[in-house]
Amino acid sequence: MQPQIPPGGRISGPRLAGLLGSWRQGGSRHGAADLAAAIELHVLDGPRPHPPPPPPPRGRAPAPGISRTLIGAALDRLRESGIVASRRGAGSWVAAPRRGSGPLVPSGDDLICLARAAPSALPGMAGVLDTARRALTEHLGEHGYYERGLLALRERIAQRYTDRGLPTSASQVMVTNGAHHAFVLVLRMLAGPGDRVLVEQPTYPNALEAIRSAHAVPVPVALDPAGARGWDIAGIEAAVRQAAPRLGYLVVDFHNPTGLRLDAEGRERLGALLARTRTPVVVDESLVELDYEGDPVDGPPPLAASAGDLAITVGSASKSHWGGLRMGWIRASEDMLGRLVSSRFAVDLGSPVFEQVVLAELLAEAGFGMLAQRREEFRARRDGLAEALSWYCPDWTWTLPPGGLSLWCRLPEPMSTRLAVAAAGHGVQIAPGSRFGAHGGLERWLRLPFAQSPDRLYEAVRRLSAAASAVRGTPAPTATEIPIA
Template identity: 60%
Template sequence: MTATVPPGGRVNARRLAQLLGTWRRRGSRHGATDLAAGIRLLVLDGRLPAGTGLPPERELAAALAVSRTMVAAAWERLRVDGLVVSRRGAGSWTAVPRGASFGGALDERETPPRVIDLARAVPSSIPGVAAAAEAVLPRLAAELTGHGYHERGVLELRERIAERYTERGLPTSPDEVLVTNGAHHGFAMALRLLVGPGERVLIEQPTYPNAIEAVRAAHAIPVPVAMSDGGWDLEGVEATLRQSAPRLAYLIVDFQNPTGFRLDEAGRARLGAALRRARTPVVIDETQVELDFEDGPAPPPLGAFAGDLVIATGSAGKSYWGGLRIGWVRASAELVNRLVAARRGLDLGSPVFEQLVVAELLAGPRDALVERRTRLAAHRDTLADAVRAECPDWSFRLPPGGLSLWCRLPAPVSSRIAAVAQNFGVRVVPGSFFAPHGGLERWLRLPYTEAPDTLREAARRLALAAVSVAESRAPMSEDGHIPVT
């Protein structure tokens, strides 16, 4: 672990206050205990290595806006624990008590504040998943007499998915549906089948970070087309299709991740015509298509405009629950057959029980899905109000659906805010993760999938992190790795 303070160095009062973040958790009566717990965590986490010189009590008290008595009491607790050593005339410094281990369990009263994870734009389960699981048990019993392998997916589920596409304006048969282990799995299979090493894949910029990684894992070259302030630069897409001749495209036309834009019907018609002229297959990520907050009719799927060139991927993860890990591909029957053949090098099918559960959910009433959309729209408004109040110099547009705000920052500090925010108990993804070659440092994605009170607290902590970044240069996180969904 990379230390925040160099071993043997000295930390001043203002820097220590920044490292502590939101250290006070239980009111003034427990201030000394909370302060000692915060210092203890920094020591055991390696951010204040043994031998780090500590600021004088009076200076730290001023930086934290607390009494010197409280700091002295915290120092005494740490001395008793062996985490601080003091010598008259020489000051105080950190130490590691004999037998202590970095990353070890903390005493219950010293548990740090809950980390708010805004790196994963995934809501919790929709009501009814447990009931659906119970309802399908008799059908599972019938499946147990067979081998349990369904390379294309359980027929009942493929029928339900095909019905949904037909309802949306794209007539579909079960033979045009392949069940996968999530939408990302479908994209990976399309890459494996259609793209060779060194070939180009057209993507949006910004786009879903895991899609960028999938392109790289296929040893292909991502070719980004920048999104504009109004959405897709269709002229730029047309030019890239002509000039770069990509072997495949990957686009998110419904509540684009992370910008939240939705391509209208006229735009889909133009995009479909461009893809047909170039004869470029396209994977359309539809994982958020059900999260529409508006009452008007939705535009038809892109397959209605580009025909068999479209490989649509969907998932139960955002609409129902990510833990089901069931997705699908909607493509021509001929391409589905080719994907099934290519799949054998990856896996032999998706779990039967989860498929039956998703089929039950798709066949049931849609009240819970309507409630999910209503709730997410309210969460979006809560987060938007909180960001406006806590970070008034951040700007964003209110998306008509989806799961996140795409915030423009007043300075190129996205990665630094993401690093410092972890000290304040918030995990966010910097804008650079959404581009294949970095950049986008003026942008930050903020999902609104948490509860309203949590979103308000997250905005407050992010404001503190932003102030900390503005006051001093902040280091990047230890390994730069943040899991993103």
């Protein structure tokens, strides 16, 4: 996630330019509006805990070629919306948005949040909780600390990997508090300040934030959403050779945000490359169970099957079952896992027992039947979102993903950040494309999750169409032009 501009603080010109990236979208005539929109988006992201940098010297522009006149016009817009406050002799600073000052950040039932690709709990979860509550009694006489996780749960996770073509034992599995927690544990052990971490472009924003928090440097290799395979294996090989990354982070199953899936041949080539160069890699499989073309057991084998003993696979129940469980896991070689267990003691002492019992029940045979029903439901939501976009946003393009939780949409012009700001005023919260880039950019792209109910998705697209029309200065479609689904 991009660093945010803290309310109550000032920020230097060079740092502001770095935060905003490519903010100019509409040409010289719209420069003030573009600059104001970019700053507003970063402020609305929320405060940061660190103190703000000193204010820029008087009269200095945030970047070469930006006039003081343009900055003044942008500040006027930000003052009107309450984002910036000024006082003669003291300059201007970021202010917390005023409560009740308009629809800058709609909330409550009227707000449709498409910034998270997170579904509600799996239907039937209440019955599983009752079963788990009874099963918990056999653990109440024990101490409750399991640094690797409950054996029964690890055995079921291991069996799933084995069924998918990656022979695994319970001794190769450690339970964590979600896949992101798993990645942070690996990152903490294997990478340090200044180390390079190979990532896809675009990629999962929280992974980028974790890399930056470790003071490591993300090294992006671009994906091609319209390509036959998506992954540029030759580009990855060049990046490994030139940058010598200490670690890689890849999502090859229903990639977040593009929804792409690397085929079996591509996995063999990529795995062989990583094994040959002895490059440790974290393979994030958080979305692997959301396969809309069949059971994941029948899909391509995990990347770790060809990437060697330095491949570390992380998984999660958050996307497939429910984020409220906060349950994930690491699958690695016994040697690597032993090192991870030892380093974990500095962070936490294990995962909650009850949630582990719940997940063990969900990974029983009956639980996979529940997942099959969820796949059918989400496939229908994916198709419904695509249909709504076809009517309301006909000049947007996308490739229908074979799995995952989102569409990666190409916009008709570079406007993702401006659209995110405008959409907030229409009651829709979205993450602009820049969030998914290692160094910003991606202004022609927008991720739209389809985890919510069909009627909410349809209404969200209607509102987005209105926001996009406002940004582009074109008339929005009327209700008589669009069939009611």
